[in-house]
Amino acid sequence: MNKEIRNLKQFSTSNDRFEGAHLLCPGCAHSIIVRELLNCTDDNLVIANATGCLEVCTAVYPHTSWDASWIHIGFENAATSASGAEAMYKALKRKGKLKDPDKPVKFVAFGGDGATYDIGFQFLSGAVERGHDFTYVCLDNEVYANTGGQRSSSTPIGASTTTTPAGRISYGEKKMKKDIVSIMAANGAPYVAQVSPNKWKDMVKKYQKALSIEGPAFINAMSACTTEWKFPSNETIQVSDLATDSLVFPLYEIEEGHKLTITYRPRKIIPVRDYLGAQGRFKHLFKKENEYLIEAMQKSVDAKWELLQRREEAGV
Ligand SMILES: Cc1ncc(C[n+]2csc(CCOP(=O)(O)OP(=O)(O)O)c2C)c(N)n1
Ligand code: SF4
Numbered sequence: 001m002n003k004e005i006r007n008l009k010q011f012s013t014s015n016d017r018f019e020g021a022h023l024l025c026p027g028c029a030h031s032i033i034v035r036e037l038l039n040c041t042d043d044n045l046v047i048a049n050a051t052g053c054l055e056v057c058t059a060v061y062p063h064t065s066w067d068a069s070w071i072h073i074g075f076e077n078a079a080t081s082a083s084g085a086e087a088m089y090k091a092l093k094r095k096g097k098l099k100d101p102d103k104p105v106k107f108v109a110f111g112g113d114g115a116t117y118d119i120g121f122q123f124l125s126g127a128v129e130r131g132h133d134f135t136y137v138c139l140d141n142e143v144y145a146n147t148g149g150q151r152s153s154s155t156p157i158g159a160s161t162t163t164t165p166a167g168r169i170s171y172g173e174k175k176m177k178k179d180i181v182s183i184m185a186a187n188g189a190p191y192v193a194q195v196s197p198n199k200w201k202d203m204v205k206k207y208q209k210a211l212s213i214e215g216p217a218f219i220n221a222m223s224a225c226t227t228e229w230k231f232p233s234n235e236t237i238q239v240s241d242l243a244t245d246s247l248v249f250p251l252y253e254i255e256e257g258h259k260l261t262i263t264y265r266p267r268k269i270i271p272v273r274d275y276l277g278a279q280g281r282f283k284h285l286f287k288k289e290n291e292y293l294i295e296a297m298q299k300s301v302d303a304k305w306e307l308l309q310r311r312e313e314a315g316v
Helices: 009-011 030-039 053-058 078-094 113-119 122-128 181-188 199-214 237-244 273-276 280-286 287-313
Strands: 044-050 069-073 103-114 135-141 189-196 215-223 254-255 261-262
Touching: 009 199, 030 053, 030 113, 030 135, 030 181, 030 199, 044 053, 053 103, 069 078, 069 189, 078 103, 078 122, 078 135, 103 113, 113 122, 122 135, 135 199, 135 261, 181 189, 181 215, 189 199, 199 215, 215 237, 237 273, 237 287, 261 287, 273 280
Parallel strands: 044 069, 044 103, 103 135, 135 215, 189 215
Antiparallel strands: 189 254, 254 261
16 A cells, blocks of 8 residues: 655655665665655565665675565566565465455566666566566666666666767767657557656655556666766765756656656756766766767757647647
């Protein structure tokens, strides 16, 4: 059952399933994203966690930050693991073998963008296609952070990473970020959404919706990474604000594959360059010879926003 949320203080102090003691970098957004999900429901949870920063930093033997059923699974298999546990649970229920069959259980998978957009992509697609009742949350920090910052198919154009380093002959990543939300909607997930930790109420509402619906739900959570994005660790929420207010990371949901709703409209839309300028990974774009890329990125963000608004109006 969804928890009643009154205010941030009550919400942030009522958590008892994810400990603040962990080894994530100070300022890492992963913990906010996870904590909110674990905090928004009273139901039992079975959690599958792909290899990545979250898993490595929250379960260092003999310690664990998780007070919930938690499975560490390979880099590529979080969706497989959560959907397998869900199928087993249904089978045991059918056979009358559950101790407490009326206590609701929710199945959740967490994976980074490397695990989700790239290496676990076919397993996620298969689990969604099979229609398992689970929620998949991608901790989207746009890079393989745990292994030192290699690019993924979520890395935005222009970002400097260890495998797309900016320098004399390159401006960094050459490809646009993959549109995983549209892909998952087209894959048949009845609920997909984007969330960001600076909009905590929006995030909670979407988590609660995702956990309540029957069938697979996919949430793409922007997770600002102080280490790889290169910003001071006390600016996680400010950088997230810049992402949502510049519309680089728009907040919306898609129900039943087509009904698109924008859930946050900035009162004042800020230029994309303000978002880029707050992070070291885009520093080189402000050199004269690369400035054209900032213009191109602004145009691309404007076009995507226009498209989202038209899709919302048209309901298709
Ligand atoms: C099959 C496989 N390939 C590579 C690795 C090494 N590996 C572990 S974590 C990781 C990067 C994880 O990146 P991401 O999924 O984006 O999560 P993040 O650490 O950024 O949160 C890699 C490459 C592995 N564990 N298994
Ligand atoms: S490297 Fe990035 S994602 Fe990993 S723990 Fe640090 S801030 Fe979080």
